Amino acid sequence: MQHYINIIINSVFIENILLVYFLGMCSFLSISKKVETSIGLGFAVIFVLSITAPANWAINEYFLADGALAWAGLGELNLDFLQYIVFISVIAAMVQLVEMFMDRFSPSLYVNLGIFLPLITVNCSILGTSLFLVEREYGLVESTVYGFGSGLGFFLAIVSLATIRKRMRYSNVPPALRGVGMAMLLTGLISMAFLGFSGISL
Amino acid sequence: MKLGLFSSKNKKIIKDPLMGENPISIHVLGICSALAITTKIDTAIVMTIAVVAVLSISNTVISLLRNNIPNKVRIIIQMSVVASLVIIIDQILMAYMYDMSKLLGVFLGLIITNCIVLGRAEAFAMQNSPGKAFLDGIGNGLGYGTILIAVAFFREMFGFGSIYGAQIISDQMYLSGYENNGLMILSPGAFFILGLIVWAHRSYTKVIDKE
């Protein structure tokens, strides 16, 4: 149990997929302009990550990894070079499902997120999480926990930045620094704060 | 009328992304790898070459197919082309430049989700001829690379005291108390340097965010 809690603490604070691994920046920068949409995107990412991580783990374990197809009598096949394309397809399919789900149950959020919902598909953090869990040789439960933790970390980071940017509206930022430049400096400060968590382990 | 290869219009396609239409500082795309791969100049250069290759080839292929792709599966087809290209480049790197492929690690695969690649496919390749799409790919790749190498230059310089592996800060400076700035190698340094470079770039090109 502790091992799994460790994975979550690790992926939220110490190895935050966004603040340490820099994955998910594009949507992070564009969506963090509004707090409400950030919360919505954060939840969407948590959900998508929690389902794609175990899904991709299973596909890798039973189809793609070296010797994975032993159950079908094809143990000598190594299809791991197909990882990128299979993972991204699974992610695209899952996001499509989430879109339909959201359209049915929360149309206002669906409209607010607009183009950024399908853009979760190309959100580096989703593909990155799947690739990392393969590299770290996680099991099924570990992968799911890791996916959830990654999403949580992303959520925390994007909501933090959104709330800070809301305050920044009242500040006098030099024109050329407005937008991306300022967001980068702010994110740098947030990431520096998170660095203080390194070294913590239960 | 067939325009020459070096016509002013074509030159514009390559030059624009370097300055006023820079994918990273103006359009805010492809930021992920700009932060992750820039601890050293050599990894930044290899990444740039990979992105230029993927962008130009994927743009060309998608442009060739542009009139035949059914609208419903547009995004999936584009992504499949990009993913396949990245797989091929990854395999080639593992076979011929093994050490480099280890350094880039998962970040090579993450070119697939590099917003620039899909962004240009949608915004340019789908509406333009293969020739132009190819040039656009090269231009955007180079624009991306310029920022990448700029960030890597500062991070390596202040974080390791070297430029492209060659030690610049002399031993004497270290002995008299100079220390490498460890923060440059860690993530906050990346964010700060990129923020400052974007500030400088936007001041120069006079592009302002209307927020």
Next chain:
Amino acid sequence: MRSDTYTIIFTSVVTIVLGLVISFTADSLRDRQEINEALDIKKNILSVLGYNQAISVWTDDKIQSVYEKNIKEIFIDANGREIEKPIDSSLDYLKIYHKIENGSVSGYAIPISGKGLWGTMFGYFSLESDAETVKRITFYKHKETPGLGGEVDKDWFKNNFIGKKLIDEFGNLVSVEVVKGYVSSTDPYAKHKVDGISGATITGRGITTFLKEDLKKYNPYFAKIRKLNEIGSL
């Protein structure tokens, strides 16, 4: 408006073409990739057994030939007995590399791995022919922070291990400890300790732990060698 049939046909054709291109590339390059991986491992083993300076200027062929000439791969079981290369990988076995110079064994190398701060660290550890003095340590894969835990790759850290002793005066395995801070010169156990990396205590602790665990696994084998050396010197 294109018909659905067209969509399906188009998608299938694209999928098949892409699949063929990818598979063809992967297949034709696989041999080269495997050679690269194998060569990388050989480089690491040669490096930890003392060829580290020379390696940087050698060609791949030279590395291959030196390895074939001077390195012998031995498989042992949990009790330290030499066995044939196991075909069934479910059997527990350990791998040791012998450095052969002028017909006799002049060093031993073992793979080591364990948890650092950010992830699993992988490396090789070598002993002198007396099976109790440290030759070298190297890490070929880890995720430690550059400048902090990443200092394990630096010469200053690795060189501190050279000549350390793994066995105490009673013949027990004490391994090498990465201390916090510096090893005091007046410490009677200094030959079993190395300086730590400032800011990377957890990395150091991790190395201490997994190094000892791995050495324990190989101890039956090395204990036998030490015993033979004792008898031989009587």
